[in-house]
Amino acid sequence: MKAIQINQTGDTDVIKYVDIERPTPEKTQVLIKTSAIGVTYGDIMVQHGVYPIMPDLPATLGFECSGIVESVGEDVTDLVVGQSVAVMGTMGCYAEYVVADATMVMPVPDSIDKDLVAAFPITYLTAYHMLHSMGRIEKGQTILLYAAAGGVGTAVIQLARLAGVNVIGLTSSDDKASYAKEQGASHVINYKTEDVVQRVKELTDGKGVNLVLNSLAGNTLARDFEVLANMGQIIWFGFSAGYPQENLTEVVGNHFMKSTGIRTFTLYNIFENQEIFSSSFKVLLNYLNEGKIKPHIHEILPLAEAARAHQLMESSVVKGRLVLKP
Numbered sequence: 227m228k229a230i231q232i233n234q235t236g237d238t239d240v241i242k243y244v245d246i247e248r249p250t251p252e253k254t255q256v257l258i259k260t261s262a263i264g265v266t267y268g269d270i271m272v273q274h275g276v277y278p279i280m281p282d283l284p285a286t287l288g289f290e291c292s293g294i295v296e297s298v299g300e301d302v303t304d305l306v307v308g309q310s311v312a313v314m315g316t317m318g319c320y321a322e323y324v325v326a327d328a329t330m331v332m333p334v335p336d337s338i339d340k341d342l343v344a345a346f347p348i349t350y351l352t353a354y355h356m357l358h359s360m361g362r363i364e365k366g367q368t369i370l371l372y373a374a375a376g377g378v379g380t381a382v383i384q385l386a387r388l389a390g391v392n393v394i395g396l397t398s399s400d401d402k403a404s405y406a407k408e409q410g411a412s413h414v415i416n417y418k419t420e421d422v423v424q425r426v427k428e429l430t431d432g433k434g435v436n437l438v439l440n441s442l443a444g445n446t447l448a449r450d451f452e453v454l455a456n457m458g459q460i461i462w463f464g465f466s467a468g469y470p471q472e473n474l475t476e477v478v479g480n481h482f483m484k485s486t487g488i489r490t491f492t493l494y495n496i497f498e499n500q501e502i503f504s505s506s507f508k509v510l511l512n513y514l515n516e517g518k519i520k521p522h523i524h525e526i527l528p529l530a531e532a533a534r535a536h537q538l539m540e541s542s543v544v545k546g547r548l549v550l551k552p
């Protein structure tokens with residue numbers, strides 16, 4: 227079968243379109259023929275060798291896809307051959323076939339567009355659990371959202387709008403700012419040209435925001451504390467700009483009298499709890515089916531052009547998700 231693999235980490239020239247053997251499912255696994263594949267920022271991190279859980283090399287990239295069940299292991303009882311499914315949190319999706327543990331494979335109705343299904347699980351589950359399970363966000367509150375025009379950003383805006391929550395988005399271009407507003411953001415700040423702290427204070431009448439969703443880290447976390455309202459919190463969920471450069475103990479201490487806090491979030495902890503994972507996936511699938519949420523697909527490319535997809539992601543031009551077709 228055709229697959230996208232890396233033999234070493236580095237720039238996009240490490241990405242190779244290769245022929246490899248089709249995998250065979252073990253007892254608790256499922257073999258899926260992929261229909262469409264989502265390109266995630268996690269894939270960019272694996273390519274560069276900076277993902278927190280690095281696979282052994284050579285590795286087939288890809289964390290999520292839609293597809294059809296081709297065969298099931300002997301202990302799998304709740305999935306059948308021919309069923310439409312979504313796969314998530316499983317490496318190896320950049321291929322014509324992928325094997326996944328049955329717990330990471332969710333049935334989806336045949337009627338939902340397979341490209342949308344591929345573009346949706348990781349972004350919307352991440353957004354949903356940050357807003358509701360972790361952030362406990364309430365109607366009328368305001369959040370500050372990094373990478374507002376990206377995959378997770380789009381999902382956060384759409385789910386926040388459904389919950390009556392205001393979003394102030396951050397992005398790097400006016401084009402992406404217009405897009406984030408179309409998705410439902412109340413305000414968008416171009417962090418390259420505007421003073422983020424001053425703008426957030428203006429937009430919140432000096433009160434600050436209740437929740438910051440920060441996927442960048444780097445040198446941004448100290449600034450987040452400046453724009454938090456009393457009793458607000460930061461959810462730090464990514465490293466797009468590298469590990470934090472600040473002394474976080476000192477930063478938290480400087481804001482002691484605001485009762486603020488910072489916590490991390492990773493979707494893997496949701497995947498570990500099958501009940502929460504499965505029930506929240508169903509909620510989101512219903513939203514998708516009812517048109518309450520709509521993943522934005524920036525472009526669909528052939529699987530063979532995965533390297534170009536990664537170049538697009540790295541050049542920060544992508545709005546929503548890129549999708550690969552095997």
Ligand SMILES: NC(=O)c1ccc[n+]([C@@H]2O[C@H](COP(=O)([O-])OP(=O)(O)OC[C@H]3O[C@@H](n4cnc5c(N)ncnc54)[C@H](OP(=O)(O)O)[C@@H]3O)[C@@H](O)[C@H]2O)c1
Binds near residue numbers: 375492
């Ligand atoms: N913790 C979890 O479970 C979890 C799950 C899913 C995703 N994530 C994280 O969430 C973030 C978004 O993921 P995604 O797949 O939806 O990607 P994405 O947001 O579509 O793409 C990344 C965006 O980050 C922004 N960015 C700002 N500074 C950057 C820098 N120094 N280097 C690269 N990008 C920079 C860019 O948008 P602007 O140009 O507009 O700034 C870029 O478009 C990633 O950090 C990812 O690792 C975490």
